[in-house]
Amino acid sequence: MLTCRELTEIVTEYLERRLSLRDRLRFQMHVGMCFACRRYLRQMRQVMRILGRMPDVPPPTDFREEMLRRFRDWQGRARGLPPAKA
Numbered sequence: 001m002l003t004c005r006e007l008t009e010i011v012t013e014y015l016e017r018r019l020s021l022r023d024r025l026r027f028q029m030h031v032g033m034c035f036a037c038r039r040y041l042r043q044m045r046q047v048m049r050i051l052g053r054m055p056d057v058p059p060p061t062d063f064r065e066e067m068l069r070r071f072r073d074w075q076g077r078a079r080g081l082p083p084a085k086a
């Protein structure tokens with residue numbers, strides 16, 4: 001079983017379909033049981049979708065880095081919350 005931390009480390013690979021079948025299943029199993037990670041995955045999907053739409057317009061330098069940095073901050077704050085009820 002993945003921990004929430006492990007899940008956040010491989011979420012990009014998951015969304016880019018770069019995980020092995022085994023890791024993919026472990027990922028989905030965790031998301032199915034963990035409300036916090038479900039919410040996290042949903043937000044990550046939105047970020048990826050937004051970033052995916054950018055290529056036609058040259059993004060400001062460091063835009064992606066800035067987004068990722070903000071997201072990591074948000075993630076850190078989310079970790080400080082008590083665990084979601086099962």
Ligand SMILES: [Zn+2]
Nearest residue numbers: 003004034037
């Ligand atoms: Zn989790």
